[in-house]
Amino acid sequence: MTKKHEVDHVTGVETTGHEWDGIKELNKPLPRWWLLTFYASIVWAIGYWIVYPAWPLANDYTRGIWGYSQRATVAAEVKAGIDAQAGQRAALDKTPLADVRKNPELLRFAMAAGAASFQTxxxxxxxxxxxxxxxxxxxxxxxxxxGGSVEDIHKTILHGIRSDAAEARNSAMPRFGIDNMLDKAQIDQAAEYVLSLSGKSTDAAVAAKGAVIFKEQCASCHGPEGKGIVEQGAPNLTDGIWLYGGGKEQVVESIRTGRGGMMPAWQPRLDSVTLKSLAIYVHSLGGGK
Ligand code: HEC
Ligand code: HEC
Structure with a gap:
């Protein structure tokens, strides 16, 4: 190799001949292996653009001559999955809710389907x-x-609670405060009595007055002992488990407004096998009766 340019005396390397304010550049070309890899990857990229979907266009994208689509791949996999389940889905559809537990394989299938649908x-x-x-x-x-039987849970899921479905679970606690059925002091007394049912009352005298109100106004739905009545959807008030909170303030608010929680009906949205799976899954969570 003939050296056309000055050689740097410190490193013994030829310079490129460029000079900026006395600073000179050593002529150190990129290694050959690196350059070859670089060119190879350009060729690879062009090939990739041609065969696979690559470039965005105004309303579309270049689809590539192999016609590969992740969407189509996933759709095919999903369909294969559903086809593979067809037997179990049909079996579950035919089996009465109460009997699913007797068939471990069917139960396992229902639990998996129910768990997945529950998350969604x-x-x-x-x-x-x-x-x-x-x-x-x-x-x-x-x-x-x-109600906590698998049939009760199934019915709740199918038709919802205070939903617009004809067979929805329906009941309305009166809005004792909003509709002036009880005054503030009476609501306070009733609340104090409700709290006493789970040993949380701090004023026995007020709670005693509340007991009288409860007998007249509340017992028809919540039961004479406040243990709740499932047909009324009226919760047990003695177990320390609260839907709306068990502090004095929350209990007063429940009596004042009557609450009235709503759950949508799921029958119009989910197929019968999924609905059954959900009931079995929820029933199995620990509290099923
Ligand atoms: C017509 C039936 C009915 C009557 C009468 C009734 N309730 Fe209720 N009560 C319900 C229902 C139904 C719920 C559940 C509301 C919901 O789920 O949104 C409820 C909920 C409650 C709650 C909330 C419980 C929780 O877990 O957070 C309290 C407290 C309560 N009632 C107290 C009373 C008191 C006190 C009275 C009488 C002054 C009364 N209720 C009268 C039906 C009734
Ligand atoms: C938009 C909110 C919402 C969604 C979504 C929802 N729920 Fe509910 N669910 C509620 C409310 C609120 C209640 C309580 C209603 C009441 O009685 O006051 C409830 C009550 C229930 C109950 C009755 C519990 C009891 O103590 O009796 C079951 C069972 C239930 N839901 C299951 C489901 C399942 C299964 C799904 C999914 C398919 C679901 N819920 C989706 C809001 C919802």
Missing amino acids: NCAACHGRGAQGFVGYPNLNDDDWIW
């Missing part, structure tokens, strides 16, 4: 672990407002 459709209100939030019941405990 129910977790937003009831929580991912079905633990509930204020106003949205915990579905893990054995405290059921509308």
Whole structure:
């Protein structure tokens, strides 16, 4: 190699001949292996653009000559999955709810389907672990407002609660405060009595007055002992489990407004196998009766 340019005397490397304010550049070309890899990747990229979907266009994208589509791949996989389940879905559809538990394989299928559907459709209100939030019941405990048998749960899910479905679970606690059925002092007394049912009252004299109101105004729905009546959707007030909170303020608010929580009906949205799976899944969470 003939050296056309000056050689740097420190490193012994030829310079490029460029000079900026006395600073000179050593002529150190990129290694050959690096350059070859670089060119190869350009060729690879062009090939890739041609065969695979690559470039965005105004309203579309270049689809590539192999016609590959992740969407189509996923759709085919989903369809294969559903086809593979067809037998179990048909079996579950035919089996009465109460008998599903007797068939371990069917039960396992229903549990998996129910768990998946629960995360999609129910977790937003009831929580991912079905633990509930204020106003949205915990579905893990054995405290059921509308009944805890698998049939009861199935019915609740199908038609909803105070939804617009004809067979919805329906009942309305009167709005004792808003509609002036009880005055403030009476509501306070009733609340104090309700708290006493779970040993939380701090004023026995006021609670005693509340007991009289409760007998007249509340017992028809919540039961003479406040243990709740499932047919009325009236919760048990003695177990320390609260849908709307068990502080004095929240109990007063429940009596004042009557609450009236709503759950949508799911029958119009989900197929019968999914609805059955959901009932079995919820029933299995721990509190099923
Ligand atoms: C938009 C919010 C919402 C969604 C979504 C929702 N729920 Fe509910 N759910 C509620 C509310 C509120 C209640 C309590 C209603 C009441 O009685 O005051 C309830 C009550 C229930 C009950 C009755 C509990 C009892 O103690 O009797 C069951 C069972 C239930 N939900 C299951 C489900 C399942 C299964 C799904 C999904 C398919 C679901 N919920 C989706 C709001 C919701
Ligand atoms: C017509 C039936 C009915 C009557 C009468 C009634 N309730 Fe209720 N009560 C209900 C229903 C139904 C609920 C549940 C509301 C919901 O789920 O949104 C409820 C809920 C409550 C709650 C909330 C419980 C919780 O877990 O957070 C309290 C407290 C309560 N009632 C107290 C009373 C008191 C006190 C009276 C009498 C002054 C009374 N209720 C009269 C039906 C009734």
